[in-house]
Amino acid sequence: MAYFDNIKPKKGNIHIVKDRCKGCGFCVEYCPNNVLELSEEFNIKGYHPPYIKHEEDCIYCQLCETICPEFSIYVTLKEEEEEIEKSKS
Amino acid sequence: MKKRIGYFICHCGINIAGTVDVKRVSEDLASYPGIIHSEDYVYMCSDPGQSRMIEAIKEKKLDKVVIACCSPTLHETTFRNAARTAGINSFQCEIANVREQCSWVHKDKVKATEKAIKISKSVIERARFNESLEPISIPVTRRALVIGGGISGIQSALDLANSGYEVVLVERSPSIGGHMIQLSETFPTLDCSQCIMTPKMVEVSKHPKIKLLTYSEVQDISGYVGNFKVKILKKPTFVDPDKCTLCDECTTVCPVAVPNEFDLGLTRRRAIYIPFPQAIPATYTLDINHCPGLVPIACGKCADVCEPKAIDYDMKPEILEEEVGSIIVSTGFDLYGKDEMAEYGYGTYEDVLDGLQFERLCSASGPTMGKILRPSDHKEPKEVVFIQCVGSRDPEQHCAYCSKICCMYTAKHAMLYKHHVHDGQAYVFYIDIRSGGKGYEEFVQRAVEEDGVVYLRGKVSKIFEENGKIRVWGVDTLSGKDIEIKADMVVLAMAIRPSKGADELAKKLKIAMDKDGFLSEAHPKLRPVESVTSGMFLAGAAQAPKDIPEAVAQASGAAVKAVNILSQEKLYHAPTVAAVNSTLCTGCGMCVDVCPYEAVSLAEGKANVNEVLCEGCGTCMATCLRAAASVKNVTPQQVHNMIIASLEG
Ligand SMILES: Cc1cc2nc3c(=O)[nH]c(=O)nc-3n(C[C@H](O)[C@H](O)[C@H](O)COP(=O)(O)OP(=O)(O)OC[C@H]3O[C@@H](n4cnc5c(N)ncnc54)[C@H](O)[C@@H]3O)c2cc1C
Ligand code: SF4
Ligand code: SF4
Ligand code: SF4
Ligand code: SF4
Numbered sequence: 228m229a230y231f232d233n234i235k236p237k238k239g240n241i242h243i244v245k246d247r248c249k250g251c252g253f254c255v256e257y258c259p260n261n262v263l264e265l266s267e268e269f270n271i272k273g274y275h276p277p278y279i280k281h282e283e284d285c286i287y288c289q290l291c292e293t294i295c296p297e298f299s300i301y302v303t304l305k306e307e308e309e310e311i312e313k314s315k316s
Numbered sequence: 317m318k319k320r321i322g323y324f325i326c327h328c329g330i331n332i333a334g335t336v337d338v339k340r341v342s343e344d345l346a347s348y349p350g351i352i353h354s355e356d357y358v359y360m361c362s363d364p365g366q367s368r369m370i371e372a373i374k375e376k377k378l379d380k381v382v383i384a385c386c387s388p389t390l391h392e393t394t395f396r397n398a399a400r401t402a403g404i405n406s407f408q409c410e411i412a413n414v415r416e417q418c419s420w421v422h423k424d425k426v427k428a429t430e431k432a433i434k435i436s437k438s439v440i441e442r443a444r445f446n447e448s449l450e451p452i453s454i455p456v457t458r459r460a461l462v463i464g465g466g467i468s469g470i471q472s473a474l475d476l477a478n479s480g481y482e483v484v485l486v487e488r489s490p491s492i493g494g495h496m497i498q499l500s501e502t503f504p505t506l507d508c509s510q511c512i513m514t515p516k517m518v519e520v521s522k523h524p525k526i527k528l529l530t531y532s533e534v535q536d537i538s539g540y541v542g543n544f545k546v547k548i549l550k551k552p553t554f555v556d557p558d559k560c561t562l563c564d565e566c567t568t569v570c571p572v573a574v575p576n577e578f579d580l581g582l583t584r585r586r587a588i589y590i591p592f593p594q595a596i597p598a599t600y601t602l603d604i605n606h607c608p609g610l611v612p613i614a615c616g617k618c619a620d621v622c623e624p625k626a627i628d629y630d631m632k633p634e635i636l637e638e639e640v641g642s643i644i645v646s647t648g649f650d651l652y653g654k655d656e657m658a659e660y661g662y663g664t665y666e667d668v669l670d671g672l673q674f675e676r677l678c679s680a681s682g683p684t685m686g687k688i689l690r691p692s693d694h695k696e697p698k699e700v701v702f703i704q705c706v707g708s709r710d711p712e713q714h715c716a717y718c719s720k721i722c723c724m725y726t727a728k729h730a731m732l733y734k735h736h737v738h739d740g741q742a743y744v745f746y747i748d749i750r751s752g753g754k755g756y757e758e759f760v761q762r763a764v765e766e767d768g769v770v771y772l773r774g775k776v777s778k779i780f781e782e783n784g785k786i787r788v789w790g791v792d793t794l795s796g797k798d799i800e801i802k803a804d805m806v807v808l809a810m811a812i813r814p815s816k817g818a819d820e821l822a823k824k825l826k827i828a829m830d831k832d833g834f835l836s837e838a839h840p841k842l843r844p845v846e847s848v849t850s851g852m853f854l855a856g857a858a859q860a861p862k863d864i865p866e867a868v869a870q871a872s873g874a875a876v877k878a879v880n881i882l883s884q885e886k887l888y889h890a891p892t893v894a895a896v897n898s899t900l901c902t903g904c905g906m907c908v909d910v911c912p913y914e915a916v917s918l919a920e921g922k923a924n925v926n927e928v929l930c931e932g933c934g935t936c937m938a939t940c941l942r943a944a945a946s947v948k949n950v951t952p953q954q955v956h957n958m959i960i961a962s963l964e965g
Contacts, residue, residue, distance in 0.1 A: 230684045230694050234584040237571035259608040287571040290614035304571075 238305040239287035241279050247299035250274030254291035254300050260284040263291065319444055322353040322378040323436065324369055326360035326385040328415055333358075335419040337429040341384070344433050350444060352376050361391050366398040373402035380404070380443045384412040384436045405448035407891070407949060412439035434962045441957040446949045451888035454928050456542040457641040458882045461486065463534055463821065466494020467864055468646035468856025468871040470516050475875035476644075477525035481882050484638050485520065486548055487530045488817075489577075491595035492517055494648050498578065500678035500686075502864060503728040504759040510594065510681065517596040530597060535635065537824055540929055541851030542641045542887045552631035554610070555588070557599035559626035562590070566600060566618035566627065574606045580673045582691060583683040588618045588627075593681070602627065642851045642878040645825065645835060646871065647818050649857040652707040652810040656714070660706065660779045660808055666692040667786055668779065668806045671725055678732045688736045690805055693784075697740065697804030700733055701788045702726045703776050704746045707811030715811045717832060720861040722809035723750045727763040729807060734767040742769045743801055745776050745790055753863070772799060779806060812861040827852055835859050845873040853877045892949050893930035894937060896923045900944035907936035907945050916945075 241262070248270055255263045255277055262285045266278040277300065279285075285302065292301045323345045327333035338356040346354035353372045357365050360383055372378060381404075383395050388411040396406035414432040422428040458481060462473045465487030473485045485492070496502075497517075499509035520526055529550055536547040572587035587607040590600050608614045610629045619627040651670055654663030661668045667690045669677070680686040690697050704726050707714040723746070730742035749771070751757040763769045776790040785802040792799050814833040822829050827847040828836040835854050838846040845853050853874035856867035881887065894915070896907075903921040915929035916936055923945065925936075936945040943952055 230687075230689060231582055231691055232584055234573045234586065236573040236584075239571075257614075259614060286608065288608040288615040290608065290611075293613040 237287045238283070239285040239289070239302040240305050241282070241285055241291070241300065241302050243276060243278070244299045244301075245276040246271040247297045248272075248274055248276035249297050249299075250276065251296065252277075253294045253296070257294055258291055259288060260286060319350045319380060320352045320376065320378045321350045321440060321443060322369070322372050322376065322381040323348075323351050323355075323440065324360055324365075324372075324381065324383045324385075325356045325414065325432070325436070326365070326383065327356065327358045328386060328419075329358070332385070332415050332419045332432075335422055335425055335428045336414060336432045337425060338432075340429055341432050341436065345436055345440075348437060348440060350440070352378060360385055361394055366394070369395070369398055370402040373399065373404060378404070380408045380410075380446065382410050382412055382436065382439050382443050384414045384432065384439075386415040387411075387413050387417075405450075407449040408443070408446055410439050410443040410446065412436045438958040438962040441961040442950070442954050445951065445954050445957070449891035449948060452891050452893070452927050453886040453888055454540075454542055456881065456884050456887055457544075457639045458482070459484065459638075459640045460642050460644065460878050460882060461534075461544070461546055461638065461640040462644045462646060464488075464494070464646040464648055464815075464856075464858065465492030465520075465528075465530070466646060466648045466856060466867075467496040467513065467516075468648065468858070468867045469494070469644070470520055471868050471871035472644045472646060472855050472875045472878075473526055474516065474519060474523070475872050476878060476882075477523045479875070479879050480525070481879065482525050482527070484527045484529065484546075484548075484640065486532050486534060487528070488533050489591070490531050490553065490601040491591045491597070492520060492528070492530065493592075493594075493596070495672065496864060497592065497594075498580075498672055498679075499675045500680070500682070501728070501732060503724045504753070504755040506728070506731075508680075510679075514594050517594070521596045528597065529636065531601065532636075534821060534824060537643075539639075542881060542884075543928075544640050544643060544851065546638045546640060546643075548636045548638060550634040550636055552604075552633055553599070554602035554604070554628060554631045555600045556626045556628060556631075557597050559624045560599045560622075561624050561626070562598060562600075563623065564590075565621040565623070569617040569621050570607075571615065571617070572606050572608070574603070579676045579683050580670070582673055582676055600626075642853065642881045643825065644853045644855055644871075644874045644878060645821070645827065645847070645858055646855040646874075647815045647821060647835075647858040649812045649861065650815045652714075652813060656813075657707050657808070657810060660703065660776065660806065661781070661786070662808055662810075665779075665781050665786060665806075666690075667697070667804065668808065670808050670810045671722070671729065674729050674807045678729070678736070686736075688733060695804070696737055698737070699741050699801060699803045700730075700743070700805045700807065701776075701786075701801055701803040702730055702742065702744045702807045702809065704744065704809045706808040708809075709747060715813075715832060717861075718750065719809070719812040720750070721812065721863045724753070724756055724759070724863065726807075726809050727751075727760045727769070730769040731763045731767050734769065742767070743803075744769060744771045745788075746771060746773060747775070748773075753865075774799070812857065814858065818858060825849065825852060827854075845870055845877055851881055889928055890932060891927075892932040892947060893927045894925045894932065894934070894945055894947045896925060896936075897944045897946070898922045900942045901940075902942060902944075904941070906939050906941070910935050910939045 263277040264280045265275045342354045342356040396409045399409035400406045462469045462485045473483045476483045532550045535549045539545045566588045567586040570586035573584040575581040576583045576585040588602045676682040708719040751760045772792045774791040774793045778789040788801045855871040855874040901922045908916045915926045
């Protein structure tokens with residue numbers, strides 16, 4: 228039985244498919260927790276894809292995933308991934 | 317027609333006659349113009365005193381009387397009723413105050429007697445031009461508003477509803493219950509708080525006469541006793557209570573976790589949540605301040621899993637308008653927080669708790685399922701220090717008053733701790749023990765004798781953390797020794813404060829607050845449940861720190877006071893109100909600006925007085941340059957004559 232903080236904030240695992248990105252910056256602009264920022268690096272198309280600046284702040288709201296016009300960013304739930312990892316080992 | 321005036325001066329034992337030569341006054345006044353009858357009597361307010369007045373009116377066909385006695389706030393009604401019994405209009409009876417304004421404040425009998433004569437003559441001059449008036453009758457809206465749904469508000473609402481009146485109960489949080497629903501067991505009987513509270517909450521929710529508005533706040537109020545108009549803001553919960561099946565699916569997917577107010581931050585809750593399982597109304601609330609946004613493309617997980625489609629991100633705030641005849645304010649209290657009291661490490665050290673947090677630890681439905689464990693390492697504390705009067709009785713730094721309930725709940729806490737942790741030791745630092753109340757002293761004795769709680773008389777000077785222990789330094793003033801306890805947990809009995817926002821609400825309702833921000837009663841002894849504004853009553857900890865029995869008693873008292881108004885067919889208002897002579901009025905509007913009761917308005921270029929709102933204060937009359945505004949029975953002519961009479965004597 229977990230006492231006290233039995234409810235934990237959920238965390239997102241952010242995946243960026245850099246080469247699909249067209250650098251529009253929507254995800255950076257609309258992320259409610261300012262997790263993302265555009266990087267200096269160039270992708271294959273010559274755009275600046277985002278990078279994860281504050282990973283801990285991501286609450287898995289998936290707004291970035293919904294808003295991205297290029298399907299180049301998506302988020303999975305950390306706990307689940309941890310569990311999958313665990314079940315593999 | 318010639319005026320036939322009677323004059324009576326009361327001795328009031330020696331209260332008046334001791335300083336004023338009442339015989340001389342009555343003889344002197346006998347020859348004053350218009351006086352047909354003049355006499356003095358030992359107690360005018362007594363039955364024989366009133367009978368003398370009534371007989372004189374009848375025998376000598378008096379059409380006006382002036383009684384020189386105590387303040388009109390005391391016996392004006394007595395003598396006006398007697399005048400009516402004798403067959404004259406009650407507004408033909410006036411009081412000359414020769415006690416509070418003369419005999420009580422002077423020593424020199426000769427001068428006091430002269431002053432009593434002047435006061436009397438001046439009032440006779442007023443009475444001479446008094447009109448006969450009838451009270452203004454006003455209709456009554458036979459419903460009540462109760463603000464605050466703690467035990468006090470719940471009790472008042474149930475008493476009113478069970479007396480047959482409709483009640484609107486407004487509570488600002490998502491559920492009713494207040495602080496009592498957070499408590500574990502209650503002194504002095506140690507019965508389970510939720511067990512005795514939830515039946516009342518359920519009764520409220522099922523009562524056909526009670527309209528419950530939770531997550532709502534009073535925004536604006538207008539009107540007057542018997543006829544208030546209230547605007548209530550109902551905040552959106554984004555969950556339709558009629559559709560929500562309490563399946564709890566939404567909380568399993570909501571990614572947000574924030575401190576849970578119900579457990580005072582000892583646990584967390586989701587952005588969509590039910591405050592506690594027995595919440596009334598039984599439904600979930602989406603907390604807009606923590607949900608990432610009502611743009612459903614952000615998250616929206618809860619709505620996806622909500623099978624009955626109860627979640628509606630488009631729900632809007634609503635403004636409801638209610639009409640009521642009387643209002644009960646029961647907004648309760650808050651505890652001192654870490655902003656006010658950081659001295660004892662509250663908010664810094666995890667194992668320094670306040671009283672309500674300790675209640676949650678003891679509660680079977682609390683964060684530890686009723687086990688007493690430290691928040692820091694989830695271990696059972698073996699030594700616990702309880703400190704009383706934290707922020708109370710400290711006029712220099714904090715609150716000057718005694719928070720009243722802390723002695724008792726600290727004894728309860730120490731006892732409950734011992735009942736949970738048999739091999740533990742509880743210490744209580746106190747200034748004095750105040751255990752006045754039925755069964756209260758015996759309760760504290762039980763803590764000492766049966767549960768071995770160690771009471772140390774003295775203040776704590778310092779608290780700091782070292783090697784996983786909380787070191788408490790203090791003195792025991794009875795033995796004169798310095799004390800150091802290496803405690804596992806410290807519980808602070810924080811000062812009781814008026815609930816946040818009570819000041820803004822008081823301003824909206826135009827009810828007074830005392831110097832500490834609690835709502836003021838109209839009279840500390842004789843009118844303890846009435847506010848100074850007529851038609852508004854007070855219940856519970858909003859008025860002063862109180863325990864449950866006192867809060868419930870006051871709540872029932874307030875309900876009866878409200879029934880006093882609601883049960884009337886009509887209410888009556890003093891007819892000594894302002895009137896505007898429209899021939900003289902130029903419509904300058906100065907009276908509109910100065911009236912403190914917002915009773916004057918302009919209509920078609922002329923000032924117009926709402927007689928029900930007017931309190932007859934005379935501000936408009938003093939302001940009006942054209943002498944168009946005048947208060948009945950205190951007209952400019954009457955005031956002029958009164959001044960002349962008191963100057964010429
Ligand atoms: C640690 C602790 C232990 C206690 N133990 C005991 C005990 O064992 N026995 C005992 O007899 N007493 C005990 N008490 C005292 C008891 O809690 C109070 O007597 C009781 O809660 C007072 O009830 P109330 O309705 O006046 O106020 P509250 O319980 O404070 O309720 C006020 C309600 O009004 C609402 N509200 C506030 N402002 C507004 C507004 N502007 N608009 C709408 N709603 C508003 C609040 O949300 C709340 O629901 C204890 C108190 C504490 C702090
Ligand atoms: S899931 Fe939400 S919080 Fe996380 S990066 Fe995307 S928009 Fe930001
Ligand atoms: S929204 Fe998509 S395309 Fe636009 S910057 Fe972010 S990842 Fe790139
Ligand atoms: S929309 Fe808001 S309340 Fe619903 S699951 Fe997401 S964060 Fe929680
Ligand atoms: S998922 Fe819907 S029905 Fe279930 S508890 Fe949440 S709001 Fe209520």
